Structure formats: structure tokens, C-alpha cells
Amino acid sequence: MYLWENDVKMPEFSRLKGDTETEALIIGGGIAGIMCAYMLKNRGVKHLLVEGNRICSGTTRGTTAVITAQHGRIYTKLVKRFGKERAKTYLQANMEAVRKFEEMAEGIDCDFEKKPSYVYSRSDSRCLMVEAAVACELGADAHFTEDDGLPFETYGAVCFNDMAQFHPLKFLAGISRGLNIRENTFVEAVKGDTAYTESGKIKAEKIIFAAHYPFINTRGLYPLKLYQKRSFAIALENAPKLAGTYAEDSDRGIYLRNYKDILIVGGGDCRTGASDDGFRIVRRFAAEHFPEAQEKCAWAVQDCMSLDDVPYVGKYCLTEDNWYVITGFNEWGMTSAMNAAVVIADMVTGQENEFASAFETNRPMTSMQLLSNIGVTLKNFCVPGGRRCTHLGCRLNENTEENSWDCQCHGSRFDHKGHVTDNPAMKNIHQ
Numbered sequence: 201m202y203l204w205e206n207d208v209k210m211p212e213f214s215r216l217k218g219d220t221e222t223e224a225l226i227i228g229g230g231i232a233g234i235m236c237a238y239m240l241k242n243r244g245v246k247h248l249l250v251e252g253n254r255i256c257s258g259t260t261r262g263t264t265a266v267i268t269a270q271h272g273r274i275y276t277k278l279v280k281r282f283g284k285e286r287a288k289t290y291l292q293a294n295m296e297a298v299r300k301f302e303e304m305a306e307g308i309d310c311d312f313e314k315k316p317s318y319v320y321s322r323s324d325s326r327c328l329m330v331e332a333a334v335a336c337e338l339g340a341d342a343h344f345t346e347d348d349g350l351p352f353e354t355y356g357a358v359c360f361n362d363m364a365q366f367h368p369l370k371f372l373a374g375i376s377r378g379l380n381i382r383e384n385t386f387v388e389a390v391k392g393d394t395a396y397t398e399s400g401k402i403k404a405e406k407i408i409f410a411a412h413y414p415f416i417n418t419r420g421l422y423p424l425k426l427y428q429k430r431s432f433a434i435a436l437e438n439a440p441k442l443a444g445t446y447a448e449d450s451d452r453g454i455y456l457r458n459y460k461d462i463l464i465v466g467g468g469d470c471r472t473g474a475s476d477d478g479f480r481i482v483r484r485f486a487a488e489h490f491p492e493a494q495e496k497c498a499w500a501v502q503d504c505m506s507l508d509d510v511p512y513v514g515k516y517c518l519t520e521d522n523w524y525v526i527t528g529f530n531e532w533g534m535t536s537a538m539n540a541a542v543v544i545a546d547m548v549t550g551q552e553n554e555f556a557s558a559f560e561t562n563r564p565m566t567s568m569q570l571l572s573n574i575g576v577t578l579k580n581f582c583v584p585g586g587r588r589c590t591h592l593g594c595r596l597n598e599n600t601e602e603n604s605w606d607c608q609c610h611g612s613r614f615d616h617k618g619h620v621t622d623n624p625a626m627k628n629i630h631q
Contacts, residue, residue: 201497202261203435204369210256211373216382218400222248224548225395225404227387228411229255232526234372235541236408237379243549252386256372259412262501263533264457264464266445267301268317268363269294271532273331273449274509275338281508286558288338293555297535298363308374312366316444318348320357332358349443352489365445365457393522406548409516410526413504413624419517425507426528427573428611432478432500433466436493454485473608476601502622503531507567513540513559577609591625
């Protein structure tokens with residue numbers, strides 16, 4: 201059960217029937233797709249958003265909804281990989297995204313709150329001190345502190361002031377009303393300027409792929425450029441009220457934020473299909489540090505990870521001029537979705553965007569993560585027998601904790617009956 205679904209009713213939209221035409225087609229009804237449709241509508245663009253299920257029924261309903269330009273310890277990495285100017289552009293884009301959320305939330309009852317965000321460590325402070333110095337040099341209102349307000353021992357944290365949090369589904373319910381949306385409309389294929397559904401064709405001048413993971417494998421090399429992670433969260437009652445939002449500087453570290461009288465505790469992140477102990481890690485942490493708290497609900501969510509910690513936003517590939525893509529949010533979906541929506545809306549309408557260069561999709565691919573992605577794919581593809589993923593044929597791993605079959609290669613998931621629950625797979629398993 202997802203926390204955000206407890207106190208909001210999302211608007212409902214009818215299924216698309218028959219053929220139609222539009223200027224801009226958005227495929228995918230999560231936060232990225234809805235934000236993109238909203239921005240295009242405000243620019244006077246005739247748009248159509250199609251969602252294969254209900255809007256916000258995927259990763260968006262599982263987000264912790266932290267609105268911050270502090271994406272882990274990212275700025276040290278970006279300066280090293282891309283240089284100071286591009287790292288500064290990424291920071292400025294995300295700071296502007298935080299400001300835009302605050303502006304848009306003024307007219308929506310979505311529990312928007314200004315909060316400092318923290319990246320903390322339970323093992324070392326040196327890297328955090330470096331990150332704070334780099335972020336400040338780039339222009340962030342950031343500092344290192346040993347007084348992070350957490351009720352357990354840490355080695356300090358990097359603090360970004362004036363960040364935020366909100367209720368994501370209340371916000372998206374507010375902005376989705378009035379948009380041209382069709383639910384339960386699954387896109388089976390896209391060729392040129394036409395998308396094909398089970399009930400007809402959609403012809404569009406521009407096509408925007410915002411369905412989490414790009415599902416056209418023959419364009420853009422996304423099966424090499426992306427992998428997926430699972431993250432696990434529980435909502436606790438009778439737990440402390442914290443001063444901000446928190447993320448641990450560790451691969452499987454713990455993140456925390458409050459919502460009203462609830463404390464969200466998450467973590468245990470792992471590559472999809474690689475482990476099934478995420479909930480145990482989170483619950484063990486909660487039992488140790490918040491022994492008086494009671495669990496209200498629990499859920500897991502999936503995120504697309506890029507090769508270099510930066511989303512892919514822009515042209516889908518070099519060969520299709522009218523295709524655009526939004527993917528690879530690296531577990532920081534709120535400001536990434538806002539940035540993506542603005543960049544794509546500007547590209548569709550022919551306007552310059554000062555931040556677009558930070559997210560371009562044809563960036564160099566050379567990285568250790570690329571080699572890891574190739575190695576995992578070869579290992580799982582070449583192993584004989586077992587259930588196979590309908591995406592590219594990799595062997596599936598049984599996930600006993602979530603009662604599913606998961607693909608370690610690209611992150612597709614299937615329930616115990618073989619039905620697709622997470623893309624890029626488009627077809628169920630035939631059992």
C-alpha cells in the first residue's frame with residue numbers, strides 16, 4: 201500500500217477509442233508526463249497524454265516527494281566528469297526547479313513545505329566537507345554541519361537551505377484537471393509520426409516518451425545507458441519529527457522525511473533483480489532507532505539510473521527528429537521532472553533553454569557503469585533455462601520478498617502470474 205494514495209482521489213479520464221491526431225503526444229502519465237502536458241498546454245500546444253493504466257500508478261505514487269537540488273553527493277562527481285561550468289548549469293537548473301514548484305504549489309492544496317535537505321554519513325565526514333565546498337563554489341546555499349538534527353549518531357551532513365517537500369498526488373491531481381489525458385490506453389508501438397494502440401492510431405507532429413523507461417530498443421542505446429534500482433520504504437506512526445529531509449551517503453543507505461505525523465524511512469536500494477532484502481534492511485534500521493514506532497504501510501519503488509547520474513532529456517535519438525525522451529532520474533524525480541518538462545516544452549515550441557545542455561541525450565557513454573551494465577546483461581542472457589524476460593530475453597530472478605520475477609539486466613518485473621508490472625517489457629510471460 202502506498203502512503204500517498206490514502207488521502208487523495210485522482211481525477212479519472214476515459215480510454216482513447218479510434219484514431220486521432222495531435223501536435224504533441226506524451227506517452228506516460230507519471231509526474232514527468234503530466235508536468236510536460238501542463239507546460240505544453242500553457243504554451244498553447246495541442247497535446248494528448250496517454251497512459252497504459254491510471255495516471256500516477258507507477259513510480260510517481262511511490263516517490264518520497266523531496267524537492268531538492270541536492271541529489272546526493274553529486275556536485276563533486278559532476279565537476280570531475282564535466283567541469284565546473286556544466287556542474288553549475290545542473291545546479292542552477294535544479295534550483296530553478298525548486299522555485300517553480302513553490303510558485304505552482306501556491307494555488308494547490310498539496311501540503312507544500314519549505315525544508316532544508318541533508319546528505320549525511322554514518323561512516324566518514326571528509327567527502328561531505330568536500331561536497332559542501334564544491335556546492336558553495338558553484339553557487340549553492342550549502343554548508344557542512346555536525347548538527348544535522350538526526351536522533352542517531354552521524355559524522356555530520358551537507359545541508360542545502362530552502363529546499364522543500366509536498367504531497368505529490370495532491371499536486372498532480374491539481375494540475376492534471378483540464379489536461380487532455382486518456383487512461384487505460386496502452387501504446388504498443390511507435391513508428392515515425394504514429395503511435396499504435398489496441399484501439400487505433402495516434403498521429404503526432406512531436407512524440408514525447410515519458411513512460412519511465414524508453415521502450416523502443418532499436419533507437420538511442422537506452423538498454424546500455426540505463427539500469428534500474430529498487431528502493432524500499434515504510435511509513436511509521438509514533439516516530440520523531442525531523443528538522444528536514446535526509447539521504448544517507450551510502451549505496452544502500454537510509455533516507456528519511458516526515459509527512460504530518462508520519463515518518464517515512466526508506467533505503468536498502470539495490471539493482472533490480474540483484475537482492476531481495478531491502479525491506480529487511482529498512483525495518484531493522486527502524487526497529488533499532490525508533491523502537492516505539494508502529495508501521496502504517498510499506499511499499500517499494502523503481503527508478504531508472506543513467507551512466508553518469510544525470511537524466512536523459514531531449515532528442516530520443518539522432519534518426520528521429522520528432523521524438524523526445526524523458527528518463528534516468530537517478531532517484532531524484534521531483535526537480536528532474538520539472539526540468540524535463542520545461543526543457544521538452546521549449547524544444548517542442550522551438551525556444552532556447554539555458555539548461556538543456558546539461559541533460560542532452562547524446563553524452564559520452566564511457567564509464568564503469570556501462571561496463572557493469574554490459575556484464576550483467578551478458579551474464580543473465582547467457583545463463584540457460586529459467587523464466588525469460590519478454591524485453592530482450594534475459595533470465596529472470598525470483599524476488600521472494602515482493603513475490604515477483606525481476607530482470608537484473610534492464611529492470612522489467614512480472615507478478616507471480618507473469619503479468620508485466622514494470623517496463624521496459626511490453627508483453628506478459630506466457631506460462
